[in-house]
Amino acid sequence: MALTLGIETSCDETSVAVVEDGRRVLSNVIHSQVDLHRDFGGVVPELAARDHLERLPQLLDLAMDRAHVKPADLDQLAVTRGPGLVGCLLVGVGVGEGLAAAWDKPLTGVNHLWGHIYAAMLSRPDLEPPLLGLVVSGAHSDLVRMPGHGRFEVIGRTRDDAAGEAFDKAARMLGLGFPGGPALDRLARRGDPRRQQLPKPSLPGLEYSFSGLKTALLYRLRDLGESLTEQDRADLAAAFEQSVVESLLEKLDRALEEAAPREVVVAGGVAANTLLRRRAAEVVGDRARLTMPALELCTDNAAMIAAAGHYSGRFPADVDPSLSW
Ligand code: KG4
Ligand code: ZN
Numbered sequence: 001m002a003l004t005l006g007i008e009t010s011c012d013e014t015s016v017a018v019v020e021d022g023r024r025v026l027s028n029v030i031h032s033q034v035d036l037h038r039d040f041g042g043v044v045p046e047l048a049a050r051d052h053l054e055r056l057p058q059l060l061d062l063a064m065d066r067a068h069v070k071p072a073d074l075d076q077l078a079v080t081r082g083p084g085l086v087g088c089l090l091v092g093v094g095v096g097e098g099l100a101a102a103w104d105k106p107l108t109g110v111n112h113l114w115g116h117i118y119a120a121m122l123s124r125p126d127l128e129p130p131l132l133g134l135v136v137s138g139a140h141s142d143l144v145r146m147p148g149h150g151r152f153e154v155i156g157r158t159r160d161d162a163a164g165e166a167f168d169k170a171a172r173m174l175g176l177g178f179p180g181g182p183a184l185d186r187l188a189r190r191g192d193p194r195r196q197q198l199p200k201p202s203l204p205g206l207e208y209s210f211s212g213l214k215t216a217l218l219y220r221l222r223d224l225g226e227s228l229t230e231q232d233r234a235d236l237a238a239a240f241e242q243s244v245v246e247s248l249l250e251k252l253d254r255a256l257e258e259a260a261p262r263e264v265v266v267a268g269g270v271a272a273n274t275l276l277r278r279r280a281a282e283v284v285g286d287r288a289r290l291t292m293p294a295l296e297l298c299t300d301n302a303a304m305i306a307a308a309g310h311y312s313g314r315f316p317a318d319v320d321p322s323l324s325w
Contacts, residue, residue: 002075005063005099006306009052009092010084010112011138012036012043015302016059018067018074022118022310023125026067028303029059030296034179041178042168049087056095063302071103078309081109081316082323083139089319096317108309109317112300113325117146118311119293119304120265127291132261134252136276137268138164138181141208141248143255144325146265150312152325155259156206156251163244163270166210170217170240174233184237185273191231191238196220198239201247206255213243245276249283256287264288272298 001020008015017028033051037043064070079096082089093109100107116135121127129146141163143156161169164181171180176187198216201209217240224232256264266280272295284290297304 004306004310005077006302007079008302008305010080013300014052014055016063017302019306022307025303027063029063045085052091077107080112082320086321109315110305115304115308116267118307119297120291123293124291131263133265135268136163136270158208160211188237188241191234193238193242195235196239200243269299
């Protein structure tokens with residue numbers, strides 16, 4: 001049995017987790033900073049970093065207590081080294097290095113994007129690579145092949161906005177608060193996408209683009225102006241959501257045809273979206289087995305970082321804000 005302590009501070013969630021053998025979550029304590037950033041309409045990096053630093057000690061105690069684990073029981077520590085906000089990453093890595101030295105345990109630096117894929121393995125303990133993955137988050141919309149543990153190859157990505165970023169910006173245009181994605185999801189449930197026409201982005205190959213769709217929504221709102229009703233807003237949210245989701249899945253479908261994998265993972269914050277969860281299951285059908293992490297494991301958390309740290313081998317905990325696959 002191997003116990004990994006995970007630390008995640010790349011953006012606006014502070015999280016500490018203990019995971020057994022990379023699969024079983026013994027504890028996963030998450031503190032979201034949404035209340036801190038709400039009035040600013042987005043994440044303020046300096047506030048985020050300071051809040052991570054203030055909350056980590058308490059979250060660490062909670063995670064260890066809930067897992068009934070003492071420092072001596074741990075086999076290793078795993079901390080997000082990127083991608084993310086530099087000040088936030090520095091806090092997590094600094095605390096990880098300090099604890100590793102004090103407790104005399106090895107520390108590994110984890111790629112946050114890998115973490116999102118590994119979240120699926122916490123939700124389905126028998127899931128093994130090779131697999132085809134779609135990671136949709138606030139900063140990424142990436143299609144990847146994972147031939148084995150700790151090995152990833154990007155086969156598709158976005159040319160401009162990430163899916164989560166597009167949802168957040170659309171939510172702001174629709175007058176929804178921060179964070180936008182979940183609010184847009186809720187509003188879309190009351191709308192009918194057939195009542196508002198928005199284009200479905202379509203690029204060749206496995207590339208995504210959401211900027212045209214965003215502009216289309218902006219113009220539509222401008223045209224409606226004062227006459228915009230509550231129902232229009234809900235219908236526009238539904239139409240926007242449908243365009244993003246169908247665009248994401250069109251490329252997943254193409255990648256599935258090309259690679260014929262047995263396992264498919266759809267993960268990242270946007271994988272919490274209601275329509276994406278339903279439609280992904282329909283699109284994949286019986287061609288492959290689809291795994292989407294449990295809702296609380298889709299958005300940022302330290303359990304997925306611990307799982308990735310367990311499986312992907314040891315890497316230096318060097319902060320790299322623009323780390324890619
Ligand atoms: O993976 P994540 O927690 O953080 C990053 O690594 O970026 O993803 C956050 C993104 C945000 O853009 C948020 O609006 C979006 O995921 N998101 C959603 C939903 N829940 C979170 N987007 C659409 N529908 C949701 N239910
Ligand atoms: Zn993330």
